[in-house]
Each structure stands twice: as C-alpha cells, then as structure tokens.
Amino acid sequence: MAIIEQPLAIETSEAQLAERPLGSLTRPQGGNGWRDWLSSVDHKRIGIMYGVAAMFFFLVGGAEALLIRTQLAFPEQGFLSAQIYNEIYTMHGLTMVFLFVMPLAAAFANYLIPLQIGARDVAFPRLNALSFWVWLSGAVFINSSWLLGGGGADCGWFCYSPNSGVTFSPTHGVDFYAVGLLIIGTASIVSSLNLIVTVLNMRAPGMSLFRMPVLTWMLLVTQFLLAFALPVIVVALFLLLFDRVFDSQFFDPDAGADPLLWQHLFWIFGHPEVYIIILPSFGIISEIIPTFSRKPIFGYSFMVFSGIAIGFMGWGVWAHHMFVSGIGPISVAAFSLSTMFIAVPTGVKILNWLATMWGGKIKFTTAMLFSVGTVAMFTIGGLSGVTHALAPADTQQTDTYYIVAHFHYVIFGGGVLGLMGGAYFWWPKIFGHMLNERRGKIHFWLMIIGMNLTFGPMHVLGLQGMSRRIDTYSAGFGFDLWNLVATIGAYTIGLGVCYFLYNAWVSKREAKHLPAPGPDPWDARSLEWMVPSPTPEHNFDVIPTVESQDEWWYRKYGYDDNHKVVRIATVEEAAQKGDADDVHLPSPSFWPLVIAVGMPLIGYGVIFNLWLCVIGGILVAGSIYAWVLEPVDDPDAGHGHDDHHDDDGGDDPAMVGAGATDEGEGS
C-alpha cells in the first residue's frame, strides 16, 4: 500500500511475531556479508549491483565492439567469419542497449531517486530486488546462447522478420534473443512501475513535483516510457517466439503475413527506447552543469516540460525507422514531420544547458567535462538525426554507417558520456571516496577523442555508401582509410574504459590516505548531498521538509539584502549525521532471487524441453507464494544501525520516514 504517502508508525512487532503465517518462513537478517547482498532490498545496494553488472556487460559489449572493428580495420579481412560477425554485431547491440546503458541508468535511478525525493527506500523494496535479479538472469540467459544456443542471435538487434524465422536463422540464437529480452523486459516493467509509484507517493513533505530535481523528473519520464514501451516489445517477442517454437506464422510471408508488422511493433518500442536511454543522462548532466556553473538550472520548468514533451512526442515518430520499408508516402511524410519537430524540445534542452553555463563560474571537474562533452556530442547526434528526419535524405542514409554514426553519437555521446559524468559526480556519495580527478580527466579525453575518432569517420563512410551490418567491404569504394581510423578510435575508447577501471581501483586504495570527502564534496544542490558519504543504510536520520527546489543549496546559502549569495550554514551544520539508530527499514528477502532463477529455467524449457518449464514454473509460482507468506518484516533485524526494538515502545512517525511503508509492500 505504497499509496500511503505519510509514514506509518510500524505496528509493533510482538503481535506479528506471534501471528507469523507460516512459522518456517522467516526473513533473512541484514548484514554486510556477501550473502546479504543476495537478499538485500536496499535500493542503494541494488543500485550498486546494477552498476557493477552493467559495467561487466560494458566490457563484454566493448570486447564485441573491438572484434567488429578489428574485422573492419582493413578491407576483405577474414578475421571473423560472416556468420560469427553477424552474431557478434547483434550481441554487441543487445548487450550495449539492454545490458549496459539501461541497467546503468537503472543503477542511478535506484540509488538516487529515493535520496533525491527524501525517501528511505523505493515503494516496493522486494519488487526492486526482483527487478534486479530478473534482469541479471535475463542478461546471463541471453549470453548463454553462445554456449547453449549454437551461437548468438544473428539477426541484428531489431531482428527483422522473416530473417528471424527458423527457416533463415535455424540456430537457437534468435530463441535466446526472444526469451532473454522477455525476461529483461519483465524486469524493466516491474522496475518502472515501482519507481513511478516511488516518485509519485514517497516524496518528503514539501517535495512537490515541481521541486523535484531535473534528474528525478527525467528518470520519472523514463519510467513511464518503459512502462508503456516494454509491453509492446513483449507482445512482439511472444509472437516471434511462438512463430519459432510453435510455428504460429505471425510473421511468415509464405503464410500471408506482412513482415512490416514486426517492424511496427519493434519500433513502437524501439523509438521510445532511444529516449529511455538518453533521458537519464540528460537528467544527470542537468544536476552536474548547475553545480559546476554555480548557478541554478536555467529554465527549470522548460527543462522539465521539454523532457515530458520528448516523452510524449517519442511515441509519434517510430516509423522514421521505416521510411524505405514500403509504407505509403503519406505515412512517410507524417513521420518525417513529427520527427523534425521532436528536435524542438531537444534543442530547448541544449540551449538551457548553455544558458545555465552562461555567466556561470565554470569548474571543469571530470564530471563537468563529461557533461559538457555530452552536450556537444549529443548536439552532433541530434543534428545528424535531423538530417535523416528528412525522409528523402533518409532514403540515402538509412542502413548505412551514417546511421551507425548518428546513434552512437546519441547513445554513446548523449547517453554513456553523461552516465560516466554521473559516476564521477556521485562516486563519493556511493562509495565514500572520490575518484581521482587527474586520472578522471585523462579518462575523459581518452573517451571523447576515442569516440570522435570512432564514430566521426562513420558519417563519411555512410555518405560514401558503406552499408551497415556488412562483415567486410571491398577496397576501391574509398572505405579503407576511415575504417582504419574508426578502429584506432575504438581501441582508444577501450583504453579509456580500462583506464576508468584502473582509476576506480587505485582511487579506492588511495582513499585510505586521503581525507573523507564529507557529505557534500561538490557544493551541490539536491537532497542526497545532505546525508553522509557513503549514504547510511537508512538514508535520512530525519526526513527533511522541503521548502524549495534545490533544497540542499538553500540550506547552505541565502541572499542578503543586495540579493547577493551568502552562506548561512556550513555543510557540517546543515548535513545530517547519519547516526539515527531507530529507523525501521524493510527486511531482506531471498525470494526475488529464487524467482529470478526460475525464469530462465522456463526459458530454457521453451527452447529445449517443455518439462524444464514445469520445474521453472514451480520455482516461480512457489516463490511468489513464499513471498506472500513470509512475514512482512523481521522485527529483530534490518532497522538501521543499532536498533533496540525492546525499548522503542513507540516509533516517532517523523523518524520512521517514508521508507518504512514496506509493511504493505507485497500487497
């Protein structure tokens, strides 16, 4: 019952202890061992796990990218066979979109949304854990096709029918694609609903919607996009799976189907997906740029509404992926125009970031460099996007490297760079120590030079007529030089990513000898900076009462009579100590993990042997029952630091905070 906005005092425990529905089901207790991560429902731990797993898959997808670029470095290379190449580029796309950028954004969403709105956790902590574990099981599942499926999917990430049918893709790769994305999609739908409820219902007193940080706003828009877009791809994937496993013939042209059905379904999901990928990054840099310009975000409400506008308009542009597919000229014209005009709210965002920096005091920390890099690189990607919104021009550009260049400038330039900036920005909050700034700047330059070397030349290659998804090319088309440059660039990015991991490792070791960063190392603006670093398990000692947008900044600064900014409190004075010892937190649970183990079993069953589905199904259904039947909380554990339940006869409701609504979480 997360709709209860105001915190409830926990009806205390003795009565519940006696009435445990099934005595055998007890909830695990919190702690700091590795097993406690498996049962954790803490949004911060789940966020960290999302981040770590996403970085792992970034390395996997990056290795695939390097294999692609090695193959294409020179004309007519046989480094990879055509079949292997097709599998690798497909898995590269899937990995980067579904296993890297989306979960990395989810990491930030999980970690930061409760903190930014002044809550102790998300609305449904166990569902949050379920989202993560199910996503991870889907991620492992889809990659297990290398070993079990006779290779990866070989149809491209949009997997057009009928090339995705059993006739044309006879290995199990596409089955793993369909089932894997179904599992991942389930996770994302659950997560999006959870976070929507969290933002709408769990905000601290006074945190009205239009006092929320822009990041929370952009993440909220993203969750709505996920909640509406993923069901579409889930439907499409079911149809594809039924076609392949049960010969249902939804997409078989020989049975009279129109292969455009798949394209429409895919892109109705697929285009909002683009905004799912970049809006979190837009939100992140909307936090970083004001902080390091020492100014509030320029045009807050325009930033918010342009984000919402992008969210809405993102639904009306999908067929621009299909300008040459054979849809009628009126459809083409309509989608061409709608696509052009989505540039307007996007442009508003860019100009507002510039206006935020205008006249500011700009401090180029690594996070700021990444953010400014995001603005510049996304501008390039956005402008090339306008050039293929022109349907006639798109007939030349689509399915060439010009498109590859475009979407990498958007996803890598607009998305990944921003997420990297976010990593530097919130690293001290998450891990309690800074990432080394000097190395961070080297990381930034490796990334931005690498990405421009890699994807910049692809514009030229595409306009020179190099098709996408070709495993090799002939000398004599003028492709040689720029492919080599792109390959050098890709290895530069690879070096940058390794350097980032090196920086993370060394920074942790160095941190022992450095002063702790304190709650607010950047002089930032939103609520997460008023709690200690790393964030204590219970987030806020006392749920803050919010009086303005940029609440934390206004707790530090005020204006004098001349409208000049003056400090009114030091960080030490304004920040919370993190020492509350009577905060009631949701209890851990293993059942999300068990459900997540059952789902891929059902998947393997669909592909290999339906009996496996029974085992997986029993696991999933049984876990759901156990989830329902396990006690709402274990009153002896998981109550923050040093919880003495015996002597807290009555929790102070204000101290319990919004995070304590786990009581009705499963209902």
Added chain:
Amino acid sequence: MTPTRRRAWPGLLILLSLLLAGCASDAELDTLQPRGESARDIDDLLDFVMIVAGVVLVLVVGVILWMGWRNRVSDYDDDDFPAQTHGNNALEILWTVVPAAIMAAVAVLTVIAHIALNETEANAIEVEVDGSATSWEPKVVVVGQQWWWEYRYYFDDDVTPEMLGDPKNLPPADIVTSGQMAIPAGQEIELLVTSRDVIHSYWIPALNGKRDARPGFFSPWKLAADEPGVFFGQCTEFCGVSHSRMRMQVVAMTDDDFQEWIDTQMTPAATPTDEAAVRGMEAFVANCASCHLIDGVNDDTYTGATTQSGSAPDLTHFASRTTFAGGILNTYNEDGSLNRDDLAAWIRDPAAVKDNVADGLGDGVAPRGMPNLGLSERTISDLISYLETLGPKPSAEIIAATEVE
C-alpha cells in the same frame, strides 16, 4: 585545467575538416555525387540542411568553448557567486519558436522533395520487341533473394502488382536477367521492388535512395541516370550471411545500345558447336537445370529452382553480363578474356567464394545459395566453355567500367 584541453579542441576541429575533405574522394557508392534526378534532389535538400546544421553545431560548440575559456575558475570561494539567474521566459519562447520556424522551413523543402521522389511521370518510349514497335513505359520488376538480384522486363503491359501476384511465382517476362540492370539513360525508370525470401534493400546511391524489397509485396520506386554509365549498388537491409556480398549495378545506355541489348536478350541461347561447349551443355542439363534456366535448353521443363527462394539466376545470356555470383566477381578479365579462374572456383565450391547455407543440409531443407555439386575439374571446364557461348560478350568499355574489386 590541464593544458591538454586547449590543444584538443582545435584538434577536433582539424579532424572535422579532415572528415569533410574525406567526402570529396572518389567512391563508387558515394551518395554525395548524384548522377540522376532523384539523387540530385536528395543531395540538394541535404546540402541545405547540412549548412543549417553546421551553423547550429558551430554556434553550440562555439558557445561551449567560449564559456569554457571565459568563465572557467579553478576553485570556488564561499562568496564568489555569479548572478543566480533562474530563467527567462522570453528567451525560452524565443528558442522554442526559432528552432520550430527553422524546422518548419526545412519541413516545407522536405515535403516538396518527398513529393517529387514519389511522383512518376508518363514517359513511354518506343522500343522494338520481337520486330514490332512497342510503346513501353520504362518499368523493371526488381526481385531480391539471398544473395542476388533479378530484373524482369515486361514490354507488353504496364505491369502492376496485381498482375504480378506472388513474387515466388511471377508470370513469364520478356527479359529476365540478374546482377546488372540495363536501362536507357535520361529516362525515368519505374521499379517494382520485391523479394522472394527475406527483406533486402535495392540501392544505387548515385541514382536514388533505397527501397526495401519486402517479401509478398511490390514497393514502387524509381531511378534515372542523366548519362550513359555504370552505377554501383549494395544490398542495404541485413539479409543473412552473405549480405555484404549482395551487390548490383545499373548500366545506363544510349537508346540505340538499349535497343540492341533488348534484341540480344530476347534471343534464345544458341546451340554450341565447340566440342567442350557441347559437353558443357550436357553437363548443364545433368547438373544445373534443376535450378537454372537457359532459354532454348531447358525452358520446356523448367518450373523453378529447388532453392529456398525458388529461384536461381537465368543463365540464358550469362556471358553478356560482366559480373556474376551476386555482383561480386568479374566474368571477364581486364584483357577481355573470360575469367576462367573465378568461374571455376565458384562452380567448384561456391561457399568458399561467398558464404551461403547450401551444403550439408538435412532432408527437406532447401538450400540458400548455390550448393557444392562436387563436379569434376573437367566438367567444370566444360561448363565454363559452354557459359562462354551464352553471350554476346559486352564491349571492352563496359567490361572496364563494370569491373568489381
């Protein structure tokens, strides 16, 4: 700030100018060197938008660089705050309206170009077919399949999708050829693009944008070449393992050459006289006729190929085409002699030359691509001798102009 920063931005600009310079190089698939009306319309539209986009890019990056240089501080003091501007509604409206107005202008140009691209003109030309003058609205049916293109010419009728029916079972055409589409220069050629298996995309960048070949449907498209010449293309919708090796050409001819091409293509294959070629013809009937058609040899028994797409290239005038194997190999050497080496390699083991899914398949699985028939070297040699007779051999200029790497 590290000194790296100041050096790297100009570095990026230099890179950008290098990129633009790179566009000017001579490339056969270049979209920026239009040689036909549609491609030129597209290029003109793109040029204009590229200029607008370039100005916007320079402004945005310029503002970032300028502010980065001008407003940079190394650290913050407590009382060192800039003016705390929260926004400016007039500015916001301005930079909502101005981009919208720019986009509206672009939209008008786009719609104009889009309409032009989707209009067809009535431009019937006189051709002589079987000795009788025929008025022909130039139209070619383009059929994609893994991994080559077929072109079908119907001179009697203005073909419609209704008339054509199922792409896998098209009515007999006056001319069926593959790989290279012959067209009269200076004429708008209407296309009906379709596929017999998966989705492909027909794209001759110098002449027009691309159009997907969608199984079961005929998508209208068009192209035109200003002058006689050879224009290269590449399948641009991922279509399976040999997607990268699915290439094509358009050969635009003078009206006289085109008429001559029609005359030769409509003649059935001549019976060979050379001994090796005679043996080759017998080998063709024994080994190849279940998939390939040679008009005058197996046209009375041929009912389509046993491949997945139900088709294989019509070989009646094989030697009149200068490329084979889906447009990736030259039929003739530079000196004009038959390219026996590549032909032999192709017939010996097609999958070694170009990936396919045709060998070692289970029962009931139709091959995709040409299978390895396990022919002896002598049979291969005979077949090549026979194929050489399926001319006429094109001119030296055409052989040179159509040469693929």
